[in-house]
Amino acid sequence: MEENKFPKHSERNIKSIKVAILCIIAIVILYFGSVFLKGFDVFSKKNYYYSIYDNSGGLHSGAVVYLQGFPIGKVAKVKLFSNNPVRILAEYLINEDVKFPIDSRFEITSKGMMGGIAVRLNPGKKSEFAHSGDTLDCGIVPQFTDGLESMKSQIMEILASVDTITVSLKDVLSHRSGAEKLAQTLNNIESITASLDKMIEENKINFGKMVTEITKFSETLGEASPDLKRIIANFDRISDSLTKANIAEVIVNVNNTVLQIEEIAKKINSGDGNASKLLNDNDLYIKLGNLTQSLDDLLIDIRQNPKKYINVTIFGKKETKK
Numbered sequence: 001m002e003e004n005k006f007p008k009h010s011e012r013n014i015k016s017i018k019v020a021i022l023c024i025i026a027i028v029i030l031y032f033g034s035v036f037l038k039g040f041d042v043f044s045k046k047n048y049y050y051s052i053y054d055n056s057g058g059l060h061s062g063a064v065v066y067l068q069g070f071p072i073g074k075v076a077k078v079k080l081f082s083n084n085p086v087r088i089l090a091e092y093l094i095n096e097d098v099k100f101p102i103d104s105r106f107e108i109t110s111k112g113m114m115g116g117i118a119v120r121l122n123p124g125k126k127s128e129f130a131h132s133g134d135t136l137d138c139g140i141v142p143q144f145t146d147g148l149e150s151m152k153s154q155i156m157e158i159l160a161s162v163d164t165i166t167v168s169l170k171d172v173l174s175h176r177s178g179a180e181k182l183a184q185t186l187n188n189i190e191s192i193t194a195s196l197d198k199m200i201e202e203n204k205i206n207f208g209k210m211v212t213e214i215t216k217f218s219e220t221l222g223e224a225s226p227d228l229k230r231i232i233a234n235f236d237r238i239s240d241s242l243t244k245a246n247i248a249e250v251i252v253n254v255n256n257t258v259l260q261i262e263e264i265a266k267k268i269n270s271g272d273g274n275a276s277k278l279l280n281d282n283d284l285y286i287k288l289g290n291l292t293q294s295l296d297d298l299l300i301d302i303r304q305n306p307k308k309y310i311n312v313t314i315f316g317k318k319e320t321k322k
Contacts (some may be wrong), residue, residue, distance in 0.1 A: 047073075047094040049106075049130065051138035053080060056088040057108045058117050065092055065119045073117060090138070094121065101126040102134065109141040142177075145191050 056078060065073040081089035092106065103124030111118050130136060171221035
């Protein structure tokens with residue numbers, strides 16, 4: 001009886017061992033499957049790099065790491081590194097055997113207009129390369145939607161205006177007369193464009209001549225540019241000469257002269273001085289007129305009767321005056 005019981009216990013042990021092995025295999029497959037589903041290559045070489053953020057910007061594990069647009073790894077872990085001040089540690093698993101300078105930078109960026117977070121590895125310029133386990137610099141690239149918050153009110157106003165215009169257009173089109181007017185307007189626009197096309201077609205030669213003349217004018221300007229430069233240089237010299245000249249002193253002298261002339265005019269008008277007496281004394285004017293008339297009569301008489309006043313004897317005795 002004992003010999004028959006021993007094989008039964010052996011069979012139970014073998015079954016238990018098989019079940020245990022299958023459980024272990026299932027656990028291993030489940031682990032590697034979950035890791036594979038997260039996007040990590042189990043059998044490739046693993047290089048871990050780190051960075052510490054003040055603000056993670058919504059970074060999460062599983063985010064893809066890109067180098068020049070090519071995926072080279074994923075974010076393995078994001079956890080709170082320090083509470084005061086707040087520091088967030090990010091761990092990157094780089095699957096590819098990629099070498100990059102030690103001053104390279106991990107930057108959190110947006111995948112596109114639809115959102116989503118990704119990490120961009122911006123290579124540095126140093127000759128020393130980073131190694132697995134190094135902590136690199138990091139930052140956040142501003143997203144397109146970051147600037148929309150400040151423009152939210154303006155966008156809402158624009159949308160309200162567009163909505164009002166849409167409602168008005170709907171009201172216009174809902175009536176038959178409005179639709180007819182809109183069709184008439186479109187027909188008028190079409191007629192105007194047809195007229196413009198016809199006018200351009202009829203005046204094609206004139207437009208060609210105009211373009212030719214403009215081309216000749218531009219060529220003439222190009223040929224005359226040295227002369228224009230000389231003229232501009234001469235104007236610059238004249239302006240420099242005027243700048244260097246003591247124009248202020250000249251203006252002051254002219255102003256003083258004008259003041260002196262004004263003072264003389266005031267004295268003449270007030271009767272002060274001989275010049276004022278000559279201009280304002282009527283009796284003196286009459287006397288001068290009479291004196292001038294007397295001198296004129298005397299000169300006439302001398303011219304008509306010179307012997308009366310001058311007696312010259314060249315030969316002989318001087319005649320006695322009667």
